[in-house]
Amino acid sequence: DQQVKQNSPSLSVQEGRISILNCDYTNSMFDYFLWYKKYPAEGPTFLISISSIKDKNEDGRFTVFLNKSAKHLSLHIVPSQPGDSAVYFCAASGGRSQGNLIFGKGTKLSVKP
């Protein structure tokens, strides 16, 4: 059973608009959440993280929101740029295997000029 779910395999957004990528988790012991970005033929690149003591973390155009009661987090990119086109992975850690990251399947974002 997947503990981290990204239910949208793909998302298409116009350049300049907001991209919202969603992630749900089932394990209430998770206390640290990360987003990674992956271009083809490259490994994932760390983008932004949030710990469970916060509900928002912002870094430039990227903001991650955490709703613990809903076990939901989202990544907002604004304004979206064509170079943001990539696969975005949500990951979580905490609980029994505290050091390990559990990844979602990823959402492919396409930003159209």
Place this chain on the structure above:
Amino acid sequence: ETGVTQTPRHLVMGMTNKKSLKCEQHLGHNAMYWYKQSAKKPLELMFVYSLEERVENNSVPSRFSPECPNSSHLFLHLHTLQPEDSALYLCASSQEWGSEQFFGPGTRLTVL
């Protein structure tokens, strides 16, 4: 070289071959990881080494054998693989077990 490097980038092998994947990190990190990424599946953690000791082995078949000779190098030895083992194998490192992980570019493995 900076970051995490992996060699080879692409590998094609037969089911009876023996090969090794190499990972090197130049970040001074203490933890290293092997992941497998198959099509349409989440990244699957295979092995974790922290301070050169294996701390996690996620029920990986014995045809995959990791080796961590020092904190900068990680190997994945492969033998008698199956076609379903074809995937992208990613190495990562982190300052300590549990902190942000930095990934290498991966090795695209095809087993014929």
